[in-house]
Amino acid sequence: MRTNFDFAPYRRSTVGFDRLFDLLESGTRAEGSEGYPPFDIARDGEDSYRITLAIAGFRPDDIEIVAHQNQLIVTGKPREDDEKRDYLHRGIAMRAFERRFQLADFIEVGDAMFEDGLLTIALRRVVPEAMKPRRIAIASGSAAHRLEAPAGTHQAA
Structure with a gap:
């Protein structure tokens, strides 16, 4: 037995998940030639x-x-x-x-x-490689590098 679920409250409080809710709603509908x-x-x-x-x-x-x-x-x-x-x-x-x-x-x-x-x-x-997690090395003590300002910018001393 399938029951219909109302996703309206969730749609109001989320941004960018419209496609997910559409998929969930279409999955609960019965179609004749399914x-x-x-x-x-x-x-x-x-x-x-x-x-x-x-x-x-x-x-x-x-x-x-x-x-x-x-x-x-x-x-x-x-x-x-x-x-x-x-x-x-x-x-x-x-x-x-x-x-x-x-x-x-x-x-x-x-x-x-x-x-x-x-x-x-x-x-x-x-x-894609850009989407895969990558490990960031952690420097410690005197070996740590300071973040440098990009070229063309001045830092206050």
Whole structure:
């Protein structure tokens, strides 16, 4: 059972978290086609992930993968010649779909592989050097250096 949560009080007292609240609110809404196609998200390592979608009946030409900003969009459109067949029973769901995945910051989409009706998309977290923590050396006693004023400025004596 899903319950709707009101984020309005939190929105009023925070700045810059609009996107986070939008994601939380959209995650609580039920959508009709949310179950198709089924997918798995797996962690392969500390900074590597894999999304696998079960899309039996599709060919690689029928699928489009687009990575834009922090979103991955996988779209599938069935072939028109397949819909002209006269089926006695149609148990393999092969309908058009669009599946969206919200990616965290610094997640890059790698390669995609289609095999045995499964589409696998590799993801990797790549944190820029400027964003990684760095250790600052601490000087002590007489070895400590004074901060010098930038060139062109004068210090009062």
